[in-house]
Amino acid sequence: MAKKLLVVLFTILLVHMSLIISGVDCRALKTEQMNGCDQMATLDGGGFSFFSAAGAANSSRIPLMRSLAFRTLCLRLIWLIFAEGRFLWVAWHKHHHLRISSFWALSEHKQDSWHWKSLLDLRPLARPFITCKIQDGLSASFWFDSWTPLGPLVNAIGNSGTRMLRLPSNAVVADSCRNSQWNLPPPRSDVVVDLHAFLTTIPVPTEEAGADYYSWTVDGEDFSVFPSSKTWSILRESQPQQAWYSAIWFKGHIPKHAFTMWVAVQDRLPTRCRLSSWGILTPLTCCLCLAADETRDHLFIDCSFTKDIWKMMLLRLSESRQGFDSWNHLLAWYTSVSSKSIRALRGIAVQTIIYSLWIERNNRAFNNQVNTTSDLFKQVDRTIRNIISARKTRKAFKHLMALWLV
Numbered sequence: 537m538a539k540k541l542l543v544v545l546f547t548i549l550l551v552h553m554s555l556i557i558s559g560v561d562c563r564a565l566k567t568e569q570m571n572g573c574d575q576m577a578t579l580d581g582g583g584f585s586f587f588s589a590a591g592a593a594n595s596s597r598i599p600l601m602r603s604l605a606f607r608t609l610c611l612r613l614i615w616l617i618f619a620e621g622r623f624l625w626v627a628w629h630k631h632h633h634l635r636i637s638s639f640w641a642l643s644e645h646k647q648d649s650w651h652w653k654s655l656l657d658l659r660p661l662a663r664p665f666i667t668c669k670i671q672d673g674l675s676a677s678f679w680f681d682s683w684t685p686l687g688p689l690v691n692a693i694g695n696s697g698t699r700m701l702r703l704p705s706n707a708v709v710a711d712s713c714r715n716s717q718w719n720l721p722p723p724r725s726d727v728v729v730d731l732h733a734f735l736t737t738i739p740v741p742t743e744e745a746g747a748d749y750y751s752w753t754v755d756g757e758d759f760s761v762f763p764s765s766k767t768w769s770i771l772r773e774s775q776p777q778q779a780w781y782s783a784i785w786f787k788g789h790i791p792k793h794a795f796t797m798w799v800a801v802q803d804r805l806p807t808r809c810r811l812s813s814w815g816i817l818t819p820l821t822c823c824l825c826l827a828a829d830e831t832r833d834h835l836f837i838d839c840s841f842t843k844d845i846w847k848m849m850l851l852r853l854s855e856s857r858q859g860f861d862s863w864n865h866l867l868a869w870y871t872s873v874s875s876k877s878i879r880a881l882r883g884i885a886v887q888t889i890i891y892s893l894w895i896e897r898n899n900r901a902f903n904n905q906v907n908t909t910s911d912l913f914k915q916v917d918r919t920i921r922n923i924i925s926a927r928k929t930r931k932a933f934k935h936l937m938a939l940w941l942v
């Protein structure tokens with residue numbers, strides 16, 4: 537579930553970000569010289585720009601920064617700065633912002649673009665993920681990169697460290713070596729003793745070893761390519777799995793059916809009673825039977841139209857029961873059965889009917905299109921056959937057609 541949501545969100549956002557990686561870089565270059573990405577729309581001749589839209593819609597970047605997907609995407613951009621990619625966007629920022637200072641030590645300037653400020657804001661979040669592997673020591677910042685188990689040495693030793701170790705704040709790791717040996721003053725604090733101890737465990741940087749490189753580290757595992765899914769999982773607040781999880785996201789589900797079911801289970805579908813509770817003027821009467829207020833429980837359980845559909849389904853499945861007393865009763869009916877095949881068949885049937893009822897309700901409310909119960913069940917029947925047929929090679933679906941057609 538988490539992965540699927542991430543894929544959807546990333547697909548949307550990456551469409552925008554691909555603009556940045558490709559053409560928007562050039563526009564960003566021009567724009568930053570004009571003090572701010574908010575002017576991109578005019579440079580684009582009125583075309584849409586993600587950052588300009590975000591900036592124009594909200595002069596503060598804070599609300600968008602709260603979006604988990606957006607923060608994950610920005611972390612990827614931060615990663616691109618450290619990874620050895622050949623992006624014009626990265627090259628431009630390295631040239632204009634990172635020539636004399638580490639990304640971690642940069643100060644934000646008024647004239648910086650909205651998106652660059654967003655990346656700077658996210659440095660505390662990105663910091664624990666980016667570790668540096670020392671090879672020649674010529675590019676790794678001695679004070680600001682995380683290249684020892686102590687983390688960034690500026691944090692571990694403090695601001696007085698530059699004086700204590702006689703290394704300026706812009707020193708690279710190679711500056712702490714001389715004649716193929718580490719060359720640091722004798723330790724005067726416990727942290728520096730730890731640093732000396734660590735240095736005895738790694739090779740002294742040499743040019744022959746190649747260039748320093750960075751890793752994106754998640755749960756102790758190093759990645760050379762940004763692991764979006766793992767990063768997103770780490771950042772999100774995980775919740776305990778809901779009891780209805782397996783009733784919705786079972787193997788073989790149809791995404792659009794499962795999504796409608798997911799919204800319905802949480803009673804979040806915009807039924808007329810919910811719309812009214814938001815202050816929207818709308819009739820409350822159920823679109824299907826015109827005899828009661830349209831709540832979720834009425835629409836999918838108590839409505840006479842719906843009851844007829846459930847009866848047809850239960851008859852097809854050779855069930856003796858006539859219907860369902862409550863929403864929980866409906867969920868329990870198809871999740872408590874032990875046979876995987878029957879559980880899959882019931883799940884497919886219930887989700888198809890919930891989805892079809894919601895479409896029928898919308899067609900009646902907005903398009904004046906009305907199906908009878910038998911017409912609607914014919915559509916449901918055809919959909920279920922198609923679903924089973926498309927999944928006939930799966931073990932749980934192998935004999936479902938026979939069960940459904942009995």
Ligand SMILES: [Zn+2]
Nearest residue numbers: 822824825839
């Ligand atoms: Zn009704």
